[in-house]
Amino acid sequence: MAVDLVDGAGWISDESDFYGHEALRKKLRKKAERKLATSVIPSLTPVRKVETPPKVQKPAVSEPPAAEKIKHDSHHDEIPFQAQDLRPAETSRDVAMEGDDMQVEAEVSSDRFYGEPSAWQQRETITEFMRRAPVTDPETAMLGPWLWVRNPIMKPKWQKQADVDAFVETGIPLLQGLLKQRTKMETTYSSVGPATITRKMGPYRDQLENNLLALAVKTGTTCGKWMLFPSNEEYPRFWRVIAEATAESRLGPTSKAATHTPVDPLNLICVYTYDFTDADDVKRVLEELIELGVCFRDGKPIYYKCDAYTYLDIKSNNEYKLRASMYNSKDLLQNTAKPKKEGPIDRSQKQITTADIPWMF
Template sequence: MQSLDSFLSDESSFYGDEEQVSEMEDRAAEFDPMHYWRTSHATNLAVIAASQQAATENGTQHTDGAEIIETKSTCRHPHDGHADCYQRTESVASFLNRLPPSTTKASDLGPWIYIANRNFQSLVVPRVRRLVEEGRKLLEEFEEELSEIQEDNKDKSSSAAKSAVTRKINKKRRKLEADLLQVARDTGVITGKWMLFPSEDKLDEIWAAVAGATAKGALGVGAKVATKPDDEVLSRPRLICVYTKDFQDKEDIRRVLLKLVDLGLVSKGRGSSARSIYYKCDAYTHLDIKGGNPWGLKPSMYSSSDILASK
């Protein structure tokens, strides 16, 4: 009898096509075994049944399966057991006392303090590595196109010629923006955040308002605040991110903004005294698209003034 190997060539699709292989590699790279043991494994009915049988054989008290599921499911949030995160076993007040952002140093904890809306569970698994790979490729292609356009038109100095070049570049830039957001959707990297920059003297107060509303499920899906840099000499504004579930869901983005207004953290007025805040999709953060970037991309998707002005 011929061995199985004789039927498989190097070009065989036994392992799947290139796209399938790439997707599986991404999933393997992003797999968190500790998260699996805290979530899927803990609530697997076969595991629960085996635990019950073992308890019976060892003479320990029998526990009802529903009680086991309820107990296990309370420990399945990715933030559980992490010192830089709000824990379900503590009150929000205790969390804020434990980790005041104004004095908590990055060297002691890390760069961020996190709190999650534990009522929210995403059904989308983000593939960040794939996003970065495909996104960088698009950015590099745009750079090449930009160089070609500039090279082809370097000797044209008339205003009409310059306007034509600008229109051509802007058209390609709009396509780049659309392509990047499509890659974000395709890879499941769809979260985004409103960004607040409070001064250090107001940081704890503003973070307390954000944290309290987030824990109650009245704001977004989560929030984080930057810890105190070790090399900070002069106090500078600190970043607070208020996350929403989907940068495509403009109604939810607006809802979260209106809640920030209700909390007194964002001005609803206009004029020089009213300071806008901005919303940025996480895909742009992963691709390191900031202000003054070489591609001429606008780093934020929305401003609070634009959202509040729209009906």
């Protein structure tokens, strides 16, 4: 039997109500309102699908190798995401709709390196990442100067954002003040040799170091890293075990490995900690590196450098004669590393300005 369709014109409008008993009408109205709230404005339901980045495409032979343009200078020796990303990530959650079986999934990826080809994606295994971006393959340098692996679990208390700009803005005048003091010292003691001048500048350097580290604490610029320089043969293995341990939350927030370029085949792995003032955590990460077999108690020491010095471009043999590293593994394991008075370990919160050093100007 044919079914006659009825024209709804004049009978159905935006003002139409639901029919049935009161409980049913109430349920249907709530369902309709929720559907509008979640579908009219897509930005309110940010469903994100995380995909494994495509494999690195090899450049055409006719193209100049892009890797040759990349240099490992001080500007690369930092976490580019850390100013905003060393804070706890938002956790994924499912929002269940009340009164019916409809469910809206509002998932926000906790992977801060999501979409970065040079970084491990949490939806891929470490083995897949190593195959996708071999650390010693020069073509991997096209992804960037560093390969990254992030700890998927961040410390809940790590919410303060580092104010790197404020640190650099105040730190540079402090460094310049030391150079001015050295010039003044050389003029006053023109008859003595450079070694004597360097010795007389010792107290000023110590004061500058304390001020810089206290300033780093004040501005939240407290990340630091253990640095390893493996041989060519050991480099892939070291990076793999460190990457796996980082992904398993055994180390710190992040680890990175330098990619190889024809002009700068640097073998460097940095294993980060949250806070250089937390000597216990710095030592804990060191003990894990020993457990992983990439550092040895009685072997050649490795060194720990704070990011604050990286931002100021303080390297070995710098013109300020400052020690570029904060700790070495030998001293830390033997408990001979001493915190400085007014220095980082006592978490000095003193306001540091150029006026704090009377010899600056």
